Amino acid sequence: MIFYFTGTGNSLYVACEIAEAQGDKLYSIAALMNNNESIYHFELDDKELLGFIFPVYAWAPPKIVLEFINKLEIIVKPAADNDNKDIKLKPYIFYISTCGDEEGNTEIVIRRALAKKGLLLDSSFSIRMPNNYILGFDVDTKEIVEKKLKDAELMLKDINKAIGKRQKNIKMNIPGRLPTLKTSLINPFFNRFALNTKYFTVNDGCTGCQICEEICPLHSIKINDSGKPVWSKDCTQCLGCFHRCPVNAIQYGKKSEKKGRYHHPDIDTLERRIKEVQNNR
Ligand SMILES: Cc1cc2nc3c(=O)[nH]c(=O)nc-3n(C[C@H](O)[C@H](O)[C@H](O)COP(=O)(O)O)c2cc1C
DSSP states (O other), rough: EEEEOOOSHHHHHHHHHHHHHHOEEEEEHHHHTTOSSEEEEEEEEEEEHHHHEEEEESSSSOOOHHHHHTTTEEEEOOOOOOOOOSSSSEEEEEEEEEEEOOOOHHHHHHHHHHHHHTOOOEEEEEEEEEOOOOOOSSOOOOHHHHHHHHHHHHHHHHHHHHTTTOOOOOOEEEOSSSIIIIIIIHHHHHHTTTTOOTTTEEETTTTOHHHHHHHHHHHHHHEESSEEEOOOOOOOOOOOHHHOTTTOOOESSGGGGSSSOOTTTTHHHHHHHHHHHHHHH
């Protein structure tokens, strides 16, 4: 059982690669959270996986991911071929973060969030992938994007091997410099002041294609009577609308016009594949 959140497809790509190699099911955290349940109840057996895959936002997991974990109730049952009824039942629990550069103390934050639900994190992994954060930065150059995607593919092979063997205590993390300062001091500011839509605008280039409305994980975008997107308040800052507008008509603040756009090259195919699997469930 693998739960994922994504804005521009990096984490979706990783989630699909892991689910396919491990023969496991994927669940979208955004889709589940849109149901607004107070508890998300899942049952799995002790041979199964419990995985979380998500991007890093301001040196921590996205708020929506932590809120989801907080609402999780996992019931573990013995696998059919488990005759040792004495051992404490526990699935193999891992997370994989995707980040442009560094994840700060994401490992500590996730470990604590899971511990509150009685879940012990077994191993953690972080993969550098193309950066989609454009405030104060820009997207990576074409060469860096290609290199990061190639390196990620190789790294995923190792991660899949480790997960397949249920290897514990692996900490393939990228905390970077001053992780405590960034995660404990800057991240709360980000969650308090940045999770809104007030800086999103659309210019005359908008064709009213509705892609932004369709892909917004929180369903915060509606196309108005003039065929232009209008944002409601809720936002995770995934920047999917900004990066995936086919005519670059969506802007974020004054400086974004000069910024590049990025989404994972296979995002459309991956999304289609996910929809097909879900329709067949
Ligand atoms: C709001 C926001 C904050 C981000 N903060 C960080 C960060 O603290 N460290 C980092 O290395 N990358 C950061 N990034 C980059 C993303 O983590 C990275 O590009 C990720 O792979 C995007 O995943 P996705 O395509 O699944 O949405 C940030 C991106 C966004 C949109």
